[in-house]
Amino acid sequence: MGYDFDWSSIARAAPYLMQGMGMTAFLVAVAMSIGVALGTLLAIARLFGPRWLAALSAGYVNLFRSIPLILTILWVYFLMPVVLRSVTGDPYLTVGPIYAAVSAFVLAESAYYCEIIRAGIGSVRSGQMAAGLSLGMTRWQALQSIVLPQAFRNMTPSLINQTIALLKDTSLVYVISLSDFLGAAGKIGQRDGRVVEMYIFVALVYLALCSAGVALVDRLQQRRMSRTA
């Protein structure tokens, strides 16, 4: 154990680390809200849409679920500008790491959320939809006022779990040098020669955040157990 710990650079770099945490929170918030919205649409398309739309949705979800998130991020970061340039005809258009990261997470997470939401809709008994239809509702009305509210209540724990996974996944923006929490800490650690302390600190912070999320899921599940019992 020849290592001398010096934790002081963490306190000195606190404002910069907070900025990084802000970026992480921003990525999580945007990817979660747009991801859940798009995921719901994808799930509805897959369950109730016409055959071609269901197949399209299934293909989209399977594609993004079978490639690494890092590959998705690199796809968007390196290739989206090329596509956009040829679409808009502006040869100087750039996208930048923030938009690239947000788009990549939205694309991939909507596929992950779709699978959860599809299972959630499937967990609502089919009689509920039939009852709605027999009351004279359209399919869409029955879906949004009868099936979806029950489905979302059932899948809240899974959605929170996926959001915890998303929080962990945001650290992957390291590959495009975006300064999220991990990126910021890495840069400070390299500058001060205190990589060891920084990465230990980062690991503990992520552990604390995820543990809070896991505890929330446990509470929700216990509440549901006691309600049904």
Add this chain to the structure above:
Amino acid sequence: MQYSWDWLVFFKPSVTGEGLYGWMLLRGLAWTVSVSLVSWFLALGIGLVVGVLRTVPRRSMRMPAAVFVHCFRNTPLLVQLFLWYFVVPELLPVAWGDAIKQMNPTTNQFLTVLACLTLYTGAKAAEQVRSGIESVPASQRQAALALGLGTLDSYRSVILPQALRIVIPPLTSDFLNVFKNSAVALTIGLMELTGQTRQLSEFSAHPFEAFIASTLIYMAVTYCVIRTMRLIEHRSRVPGLLGAA
């Protein structure tokens, strides 16, 4: 903005002088597959042991297993990789740390990624094994104890044969995740498939071909894994038991 497609780029000699461009992708695939498969099998062992420990009656054995699983499941994989690569060699005795740093870089990266992926995946697999064991009705355990089997024997011949069959389908997604997670290796310089894709796209100036090819390769890997797991599930099925599911 004109993009000139050239799918034959994979058969052109690479600017690095290491053969054809296509070989870069295949070398990357070889790293991805080897690191993923080895860590998957090691992770299954860890998952089995830790998953069982989480369900045994003795609290002093359950606690450490629970802490292990909690810590490794609740930190980002990339952070864990950096801990193994940048932090652990500094904290070991100096001679060991130096030995690690003086290793052949590729060997060092490979072993680091292997350790990291193994423990991360092992913690996930342990959760699946635990929930599989918990889904075996408690009466099975009681019946085994009533027959005079000890804890070890009741696990070996009553609980685990049922639990492990139950966990095969959920383990499929963990198996798929190992291949995807192995892409983090590029951050410490191990040139697996995603890393090679990026290099290929820069060297050859044909980024679309490179990225499309590796996307297709990953999809093919996914397909193979799903088929393999279905086959195992089918082979290990006990007729009449869990058969309908």
